[in-house]
Structure formats: C-alpha cells, structure tokens
Amino acid sequence: MTSSYKVKLLRRHTAAERTMAFYLEKPDGFDFIPGQNIDVGLIDHDIIDPNDSARAFSIASAPHHDYLLIMARMRDNQYKNALECLPDGAQLEIYGPYGSFRLHDDTGIPAVFIIGGIGITPCYSILSHAIHEKSDRRFYLFYSNRTIADAACLDELLRMQTELVNFKCIPTLTAMGQSNNGWKYEYGRIDFAMICRHMPDPVRAKFYIVGPSRMVWPMVQHLDGRIPRANMLVEDFTGF
Amino acid sequence: MTATLDDIERIKNLRERMKARPVRRLPEWLKISARLGPEYDRIKNILAHNQLHSVCQEAACPNIRECFGEGTATFMILGSNCTRGCRFCNVKTAVPLGLDTEEPERLAKVVAELGLKQVVITSVTRDDLPDGGAGIFAETIRRLRLHDKNIQVEVLIPDLMGNMKAVDIILEARPDVFAHNVETVPRLYRRVRPGAELKRSLDILRRADIYRPRPVVKTGFMVGLGETLEEITELLRLIYDTGTQIVTVGQYLRPSPGHMTETRFYHPDEFRQIAAIGRDIGLAHVEAGPLVRSSYKAFSQSQKLLNRKI
Missing domain, CATH: 2.40.30.10 (Translation factors)
Incomplete structure (x- = not known):
C-alpha cells in the first residue's frame, strides 16, 4: 500500500x-x-x-x-x-x-540487466537483495557509462561477483578510447554481439533495460527480433 | 525469485498492517451498481474475439457498465502495454509487442458491426515508436470513415513526446474531436505523470487549436490527488489560454493499492463549483462530476460545438 x-x-x-x-x-x-x-x-x-x-x-x-x-x-x-x-x-x-519493475519469479531463467548510467539503481537493489538471500540464480549486468568516472557503484558491483555465485558484471565505456590504461572490460555501446560474447543462450533470458529514453528504446529496437519482446522489461528514467 | 523465509515474513507483516488500516470507504456518490447487462457481455466478447482493447477495461473505468450497457466503448489502440508508468493509471507498463498494422481495419469493422455512429479512440503511450503511433491513429480514422463517412470520431491521444509532426499526422486525418488530457495541476505533475511535462501537453492543445479546419479541442484532469482549488483555477486558466473548448474533471479513484492514494473525495457540489469557475474563465463547456471521465458520454459534451465547428 x-x-x-x-x-x-x-x-x-x-x-x-x-x-x-x-x-x-x-x-x-x-x-x-x-x-x-x-x-x-x-x-x-x-x-x-x-x-x-x-x-x-x-x-x-x-x-x-x-x-x-x-x-x-x-x-x-x-x-x-x-x-x-x-x-x-x-x-x-x-x-x-x-512501480512494477521487479524480478521475474522463475529462478531458472537468467536475468540480464542492460543499464545506462544512473539506471543502475533498481538493479543495485535487486542484486543487494539477491546477496542477502544467498541467491544462486544467474544474473548478467551490462553496465554502460561514458567514462569510468560516470559509473556509479562500479567497484561495489564488481565486488558483488565474489558474493553472488552466478553473477557476471560487464561494464562498458562509450566515450573513452581503447588506449585507457588498466581498463580490462568492454568499450562501446551494448549490442547483441556483446551480450552473446558474455552469456550463452540469451534468447531464454529475461532482459531488464533501464536508463534514459534515448538509450532504452533504441535498445529495445536493437534487440527486437533477437529477443522476444515479452522477455523485455524497461524502466525509462526520462523525467525522473 | 522464489519466496524466501524473509519474503514470507515481510508479506505476512504487510498483510497484518493492511488489516490494521481503516478500510477505504467510498462516499455514497461514488458507489456504483455492480449489475452487468447483456450488452456488457456482447461488447466484451466482440472486442476479445477481434483482439481489440477498450480503455474501459484496461483502465478499470467506473462507468464501464453504463457505457457498455448503452452500446458504446472507447477503443484503445496500439496494444495494451504502455511505455509509461503514470502513478494514477491502471494500464500495464511493459514493452509493447510490436506494431499491429491490421488493427485499424479490424477496429473499423467492429465499429460497423456494433452499429456505432460515434466512436472514441485512444491509445497507450508508445515511446518506442518514432511517431508515437500517430500513423496508426490516422489510419484508424481513415478506415472508420471508409466504412461510414458520417461517423463522428474523437481521438484522445498521448503526448507523443511533444513531437508536433506526429500531432499533425493525426490532425491531418481530421478527427471531429481532438483530446489530450493534462491529468493534473502543475505542482503534482512530476509525481503523477513521471516522464511527462505540462508545457508539452498545453503545446499539443494549442497546436490543435490553430489547425484548420479546427477540430473541437478537449482536455481533462483529475481531482483528489492533493491539489488546491487555487491550483485547479490556475490550471483551468492555462487550459483556456490554449484555445481548448471542452474540459472534463473527475474524481481520481485509485485503481489498486499500488497506485497513488486519493487525498480526498470531492463532493458533487464542489464539482459544480469547479465547472462554474471554468465557465467564468470562458471555457465553452466544463463537464465536472465524481464519475466524469474523459470519454464518458463524450459526444453529448461536444455535440453543440461540433455543430458550429469552424
């Protein structure tokens, strides 16, 4: 209530x-x-x-x-x-x-978070809760930011991989050249090819796409035809 | 996620707290007969058979029995999944399932089958489409007129992200009544309609007002969300300044415990007062009442104005 x-x-x-x-x-x-x-x-x-x-x-x-x-x-x-x-x-x-943005019930189906910037917040809550519950369900987080400095909670999310047995965090930077020293993760926008590099059988997963409109809806269009629309849930942060 | 012991305990606590809360009691003027007539079932079945949606069902409208009983319905096109999560609305927020280009023709056939002479078309918000679904609105109007050239069409459109080219696509199809709801007073906008802007909505109404031939321009809003009478008066003035002719004002009724709570129930006398304020400001018609909804008896509100449309 x-x-x-x-x-x-x-x-x-x-x-x-x-x-x-x-x-x-x-x-x-x-x-x-x-x-x-x-x-x-x-x-x-x-x-x-x-x-x-x-x-x-x-x-x-x-x-x-x-x-x-x-x-x-x-x-x-x-x-x-x-x-x-x-x-x-x-x-x-x-x-x-x-809000109705919440994790699906079937623990056998992996959850894939496609996150742009500050859209990380609901995902952070879900993952923190999963750690508390000692969940063994599979989580994949594709976390897109312009630069390392823009990526909120990045250290904590990477550390969560040690606390959550089946969680994989894949951060990516969209506005930094690949010469950046020390960055060992992805560069460029999240796309289906990047998703396939990091997880098997994405068609069976539930996708949670969170961020500003300019990121969310092009991502839905990009994944359309590759992932069933019924397997996508979005949270559009525009105006928030 | 399967329910854990923690979840079960939390839900148990939540249930106990909900039991402890006072039961929400509606005032007499908001109590509605639960009687369902044969027309209700007939229309419901026709819509389901043709994979069509009515906003009456999706938004849990309190007038559904009366409207279905009289053989009228407000059709909701572009699917039943909305891309926005407005805090007052019962329509499901989810990724829309593609674009159904056959929908306009199916809808036009159903309207013909039902023998409707006046029809209201509305839609979910489709931020996933470049034109917000404007092309489907326009095609629906055209198909309706192909089946019956005298049919009167009211469209109640979403904000189309303020894309005026998309608004023009709908206006060019020449609806008789062009409606877009402002929903609430400026102060409550961010809470009630996250992702929307009042200025954007007022600009859409203004655009319709300057379009020629001009449709009857209409908007609506709810009360009971925490607004004051001064704020209602200010909103009516802002609406008047756009050239809008018809305004509907109704009581917000929370569709589920997960939605915003009504801050109060307005008495019918207060609705009469709001209507009088609107008329004093200069609005041509203000339909205000506890159960008034945007498309409730839509054409009885607009008939006089339709007869003297520019």
Missing part, C-alpha cells in the same frame, strides 16, 4: 561524477520490493519551484537495509540544487513505493 512518510536525510556521498547518493531514514513499516521507486518531496518549499518539489527515484538499497538509498545525477535545476544543499538531518517527505 502506498503512503507518505516524513523522513530525515541521514547522510550523503559522491557516488560518481555529478552523482550523489543520499541515505534516508527508513520509516517504520515501510516495505518495498527491489526494483520499486519512491517520490522524494522537499518540504521547504520556499527555496524551490513549487511545481518541482517532488521527484521519483528508484530505491537503490535492499529491503533488509535499515535505510533507504537513492542516487541522483546532479543536473543544474532547482530541485537537484535544493536537494544537494540540504543539511544532514533535514526532513523530506517520501511517497510510495510505486
């Missing part, structure tokens, strides 16, 4: 270039399914446009955590500026949880 709650901002840190992670107090009785999202409302309306006082964020933490984690690309707009300036302990209003 969706509800609204007053919560405190506990702390924040920089998660990547222009990306902040905000830890919010988790209200008593707040329950959600990994992959769902909440609206976060700024209570001090004097400092922002009243028409932009609440925005939706995927929950990046897992249900067993005692906090709610959200992440935001810090674009130059009134809402994000106001959020960034809030002191720790400031009060926020959250609404939710919302």
Whole structure:
C-alpha cells in the first residue's frame, strides 16, 4: 500500500561524477520490493519551484537495509540544487513505493540487466537483495557509462561477483578510447554481439533495460527480433 | 525469485498492517451498481474475439457498465502495454509487442458491426515508436470513415513526446474531436505523470487549436490527488489560454493499492463549483462530476460545438 512518510536525510556521498547518493531514514513499516521507486518531496518549499518539489527515484538499497538509498545525477535545476544543499538531518517527505519493475519469479531463467548510467539503481537493489538471500540464480549486468568516472557503484558491483555465485558484471565505456590504461572490460555501446560474447543462450533470458529514453528504446529496437519482446522489461528514467 | 523465509515474513507483516488500516470507504456518490447487462457481455466478447482493447477495461473505468450497457466503448489502440508508468493509471507498463498494422481495419469493422455512429479512440503511450503511433491513429480514422463517412470520431491521444509532426499526422486525418488530457495541476505533475511535462501537453492543445479546419479541442484532469482549488483555477486558466473548448474533471479513484492514494473525495457540489469557475474563465463547456471521465458520454459534451465547428 502506498503512503507518505516524513523522513530525515541521514547522510550523503559522491557516488560518481555529478552523482550523489543520499541515505534516508527508513520509516517504520515501510516495505518495498527491489526494483520499486519512491517520490522524494522537499518540504521547504520556499527555496524551490513549487511545481518541482517532488521527484521519483528508484530505491537503490535492499529491503533488509535499515535505510533507504537513492542516487541522483546532479543536473543544474532547482530541485537537484535544493536537494544537494540540504543539511544532514533535514526532513523530506517520501511517497510510495510505486512501480512494477521487479524480478521475474522463475529462478531458472537468467536475468540480464542492460543499464545506462544512473539506471543502475533498481538493479543495485535487486542484486543487494539477491546477496542477502544467498541467491544462486544467474544474473548478467551490462553496465554502460561514458567514462569510468560516470559509473556509479562500479567497484561495489564488481565486488558483488565474489558474493553472488552466478553473477557476471560487464561494464562498458562509450566515450573513452581503447588506449585507457588498466581498463580490462568492454568499450562501446551494448549490442547483441556483446551480450552473446558474455552469456550463452540469451534468447531464454529475461532482459531488464533501464536508463534514459534515448538509450532504452533504441535498445529495445536493437534487440527486437533477437529477443522476444515479452522477455523485455524497461524502466525509462526520462523525467525522473 | 522464489519466496524466501524473509519474503514470507515481510508479506505476512504487510498483510497484518493492511488489516490494521481503516478500510477505504467510498462516499455514497461514488458507489456504483455492480449489475452487468447483456450488452456488457456482447461488447466484451466482440472486442476479445477481434483482439481489440477498450480503455474501459484496461483502465478499470467506473462507468464501464453504463457505457457498455448503452452500446458504446472507447477503443484503445496500439496494444495494451504502455511505455509509461503514470502513478494514477491502471494500464500495464511493459514493452509493447510490436506494431499491429491490421488493427485499424479490424477496429473499423467492429465499429460497423456494433452499429456505432460515434466512436472514441485512444491509445497507450508508445515511446518506442518514432511517431508515437500517430500513423496508426490516422489510419484508424481513415478506415472508420471508409466504412461510414458520417461517423463522428474523437481521438484522445498521448503526448507523443511533444513531437508536433506526429500531432499533425493525426490532425491531418481530421478527427471531429481532438483530446489530450493534462491529468493534473502543475505542482503534482512530476509525481503523477513521471516522464511527462505540462508545457508539452498545453503545446499539443494549442497546436490543435490553430489547425484548420479546427477540430473541437478537449482536455481533462483529475481531482483528489492533493491539489488546491487555487491550483485547479490556475490550471483551468492555462487550459483556456490554449484555445481548448471542452474540459472534463473527475474524481481520481485509485485503481489498486499500488497506485497513488486519493487525498480526498470531492463532493458533487464542489464539482459544480469547479465547472462554474471554468465557465467564468470562458471555457465553452466544463463537464465536472465524481464519475466524469474523459470519454464518458463524450459526444453529448461536444455535440453543440461540433455543430458550429469552424
């Protein structure tokens, strides 16, 4: 059941270039399914446009955590500026949880995440939950960013491979030359050929495509005909 | 993921908390008879047989019994999977299953079979298509007119990502009524319609108003999402400034516990007050009531305006 709650901002840190992670107090009785999202409302309306006082964020933490984690690309707009300036302990209003983006039931079918940038947040929640549950289902994460600095939670995701037995993380950079020292993963946009290099039989998998519209819908079109559309689930982050 | 002990415990706790909450009771004016007539079954079966969808069913419209009972339906084209996840809407968010180019003809045949003289066509949002599905809207209007040149067609379109070329494709097919809903007041936009913008929606209405020959231009919004009367008045002014003639205002009713909660139920007198404000602003017709929906009795709202269309 969706509800609204007053919560405190506990702390924040920089998660990547222009990306902040905000830890919010988790209200008593707040329950959600990994992959769902909440609206976060700024209570001090004097400092922002009243028409932009609440925005939706995927929950990046897992249900067993005692906090709610959200992440935001810090674009130059009134809402994000106001959020960034809030002191720790400031009060926020959250609404939710919302959304039908959640993992499929059949653990025998692999889950493939095709993620662009900050779209990593619902996936991060699902993977954290899977670690907590000691899940042995197969997960593949294709994680696309322009540069290493843009890739939120990359170290943690790579480390998750040691904690989650059947998880493979395949990061890729789209705006860096292949001469970059030390990068031992993929370059360029995610495509079907890249997917096939890293996993067997993708046709049988469920695909979760998350990111901005300009990434999500071309990816659906690219995979169309190769992967059944019924096996794709999208989360379009435009306007979030 | 199979349910773990943690999941089972969480669900158990959630159920207990839900039991402890006060039961949501609808006021008298929102209670609807659950009686289903033979017309309801007839239309439902025809739609299912022809792989067509009605927004009446997909959006769990409270007027479905009345409209189906009177032999009318609002058809939802372009499939039943929507690419947006609006917080008020019951239509399923999922990747659409391709593009069904045969749908316009099937729909036109069904409309002929049902003997409808007026039809409302709406759709899911199709952000996956370059034209947002505008071409299928236009083709549907053309096919309907091929079967019956006197048929009156209302289209209720999604925002097409603000692609005005796509809007023009639909306008060029000359619908009698061109509708696009603004849904809520500016302050609640980001919460109610993630991925949409009020300015984009107002621009679409403005575009229809300046198109010649001009269709009747219509929009609608919901109340009960947390707006104030001042905000409703401001929205009615913004709508008036676009040249829109008809506005529908109805009570938001949460379709499931996973959707936004109603902040309050407006009394019928308050709807009358909203309609009066709209008329004072200069809107030609404001249809406001607890169970009013965009396509509810659509042509009775627009008939006078259709008769004196430019």
